[in-house]
Amino acid sequence: MKRVCIPISTLILIPVTLTLLLFTGCQTDYDITDVAPADFLDSEEHAPHDCDIDHDHSDGECEEESPEELPLDDHVEDSHAGHDHAPGTRNHGTQWFFNQPWAAPFIWKKLFRDGGIFLALAVAVFFISGRRRKK
Amino acid sequence: MKAVFTFSLMTLRMLFRRRTLWGILLVILLALAGIASVPSFDVSNQGRFILDFGLFGIEVGALLLALGLAATLFPRDRETRTLMPLIAVPLARWQYLLGRFMGAALVQAAALLVTCLGLMLILLFHRLPIPGDLLPATLLIIIEGWFLLSTVFFFSFFTSPPLNWPLTTMLFIVSQMSVAEFVGIMPSAPGLMRTIRMILPHADVFHIKDPIAHGFEIEPVYFLIAIFYGLCYSAFMLSLALAVFRGRDLK
Amino acid sequence: MADVHPLQVVNLSKQFPRKKRLGSVQAVANISFNVRQGEIVGFIGHNGAGKTTTIKCILGLLKLTNGRISLWDDVPAHPNVRKRIGYIPENPDYDDSFHPMEYLRMFASMRGLADVNSEWMKLLKRVGLTGWETTRIRQFSKGMRQRMSLALALQSNPDLLIMDEPTGGLDPIARKEFREIILEENKRGASVFLSSHILSDVETICDRAVILSGGKLMAEGSMTDLLGEEHLYRITVISRKTGEEVEETIPEADLQSRIDSIRKDNLPIVKVEMALKSLEDVFMAATGGEKQ
Known part of the structure; x- marks a missing residue:
């Protein structure tokens, strides 16, 4: 009897497709806008503004936006104030969730969930490709 | 696992003996020295500038090291037929891949720690305080470097090194983009773009240069979770690389 | 088993x-x-x-x-x-x-x-x-x-x-x-x-x-x-037409009859020796001498 051979690409696509479904099944993603509390999004000072990426970190026109700011080291305290950026955009890399106490646990959960999924996928792909090679 | 450790040690020795490592390390250190020599308006800004761009330099260094160290490993082994006696007798394919990866990862980590030390020396030279989180931040960049290394290994099993470089660099750039930015590339298909972006790595979680430059307090649990995420994603990329490698004929 | x-x-x-x-x-x-x-x-x-x-x-x-x-x-x-x-x-x-x-x-x-x-x-x-x-x-x-x-x-x-x-x-x-x-x-x-x-x-x-x-x-x-286990012999004679040496390989069983026939024809026999078959002969015969 002729043995039916499923191409390896198909076998890898199956878990990848399942992951896609799993991901899209989740209501939220990494964007802050999806989970930010309404009062945060509604508050005027967190609306998108003209402050650019500002990698020189000079105190410029954003200064007046300075809301309730955060614990800072002495050497940066003054210059940092007013560095909140538009929610959902991460102009400063991960900075946005370090200065929003409610955002940190959110991103931790996401990272933990994704890490787990990718680890499970890695194990699945390792064993599937190994089984096929032995055949 | 003894075979894997021995082979990784062999890879480590081999990479230390190649000029590529020392060349890239020199370029990163020179870039850091260049960043430090840019004049600033005041002392506090200069400290932040050096930290911010210094960590950025180390991160780009991680990409260069991943490409420089790993892009040619498998193609060279194949071309010089060094691969045959290894795969035919003492090593299984997964042991070969893991051994090569571990060796390159150790070399890359050592090189990035040297650049971190270089950044510390620059800060000391300018009489600026060294933030306590600088070393953990470098550790996160090392984890990002390992993810990039696993990506380079993945591409190296079915592309040539000249194609591996742009592909890995492209993934590096995309992995820094937020979902909103990524959807902006093709706004007509937001659902598809969001899904693709969620599958692609979120390498921006390894960048804490801004919080460090701004003196934010970073909770240790953040480091642990980001490291967990990075290692899992690297394992996923390596398993894909292994699947491709296992499916290949070694002519 | x-x-x-x-x-x-x-x-x-x-x-x-x-x-x-x-x-x-x-x-x-x-x-x-x-x-x-x-x-x-x-x-x-x-x-x-x-x-x-x-x-x-x-x-x-x-x-x-x-x-x-x-x-x-x-x-x-x-x-x-x-x-x-x-x-x-x-x-x-x-x-x-x-x-x-x-x-x-x-x-x-x-x-x-x-x-x-x-x-x-x-x-x-x-x-x-x-x-x-x-x-x-x-x-x-x-x-x-x-x-x-x-x-x-x-x-x-x-x-x-x-x-x-x-x-x-x-x-x-x-x-x-x-x-x-x-x-x-x-x-x-x-x-x-x-x-x-x-x-x-x-x-x-x-x-x-x-x-x-x-x-x-x-x-x-x-x-x-x-x-092959069969012994072969190589007979070298001088050709009457050209005057050159000609070799002929024959099985042991036919050796005596062949020598008798050469003598009958009055052809001078230069030498009779054992002909050993080499692996090269076997290889050439098996592959038809082809180089693909």
Whole structure:
């Protein structure tokens, strides 16, 4: 009897497709806008503004936006104030969730969930490709 | 696992003996020295500038090291037929891949720690305080470097090194983009773009240069979770690389 | 119960895909043979006959298109099988920043062998690399790399030695040394599968030979079977027409009648000698003398 051979690409696509479904099944993603509390999004000072990426970190026109700011080291305290950026955009890399106490646990959960999924996928792909090679 | 450790040690020795490592390390250190020599308006800004761009330099260094160290490993082994006696007798394919990866990862980590030390020396030279989180931040960049290394290994099993470089660099750039930015590339298909972006790595979680430059307090649990995420994603990329490698004929 | 052979190849076929619309290349087509315990089997064929492809299939480096390969009744590339094999690749090469001692130590560790310095020194002496133990491989000639390859293959006292053109490019003295080592290993109990272009080597040391041409098995058998047990004689006479010497090979049974007939014709017989059939004759006859 002729043995039916499923191409390896198909076998890898199956878990990848399942992951896609799993991901899209989740209501939220990494964007802050999806989970930010309404009062945060509604508050005027967190609306998108003209402050650019500002990698020189000079105190410029954003200064007046300075809301309730955060614990800072002495050497940066003054210059940092007013560095909140538009929610959902991460102009400063991960900075946005370090200065929003409610955002940190959110991103931790996401990272933990994704890490787990990718680890499970890695194990699945390792064993599937190994089984096929032995055949 | 003894075979894997021995082979990784062999890879480590081999990479230390190649000029590529020392060349890239020199370029990163020179870039850091260049960043430090840019004049600033005041002392506090200069400290932040050096930290911010210094960590950025180390991160780009991680990409260069991943490409420089790993892009040619498998193609060279194949071309010089060094691969045959290894795969035919003492090593299984997964042991070969893991051994090569571990060796390159150790070399890359050592090189990035040297650049971190270089950044510390620059800060000391300018009489600026060294933030306590600088070393953990470098550790996160090392984890990002390992993810990039696993990506380079993945591409190296079915592309040539000249194609591996742009592909890995492209993934590096995309992995820094937020979902909103990524959807902006093709706004007509937001659902598809969001899904693709969620599958692609979120390498921006390894960048804490801004919080460090701004003196934010970073909770240790953040480091642990980001490291967990990075290692899992690297394992996923390596398993894909292994699947491709296992499916290949070694002519 | 049937004997468990160190190597058994059954209906092996290997096709290499080419670009679309060009079809595929049939490198090996439906070949079967085996290597029995304690045998030295020669594997001969011209360039592109499929020898290296077959060896790579045996070692698990290539996937089989069809057929079955078993090593001691196990699949190729199985860890238990791999431990018992010594392999010398064609044109071996190694990372040239290392030296032979480093390679032997690392291979020993990867194979789970004890790292005994004196053993490795002895091994390097045996393959003729004394004095080169700590010299970087980049300074080695092709022959020296082959000697190193032999040292690595012998390191684990393998039960099966698979050699792909091990003596190609070696000088006659080195070839003789290689042959002696192969015979010593065989005496120790190792089976040997030797692929070679050098037919005289195969004829000298092999118990059996497998002849391949164009990916097909053309002949297989013991040296006695292949070379034939029947004695042949070569008669040299002077031609009456041209005055030149003419040779004629005939079986022993017809020798006397032929001599009588030559004498009857009054042709001068220059000499009568035993004609030995060589492996080259067998190879040329089996492959039709073709070079594909």
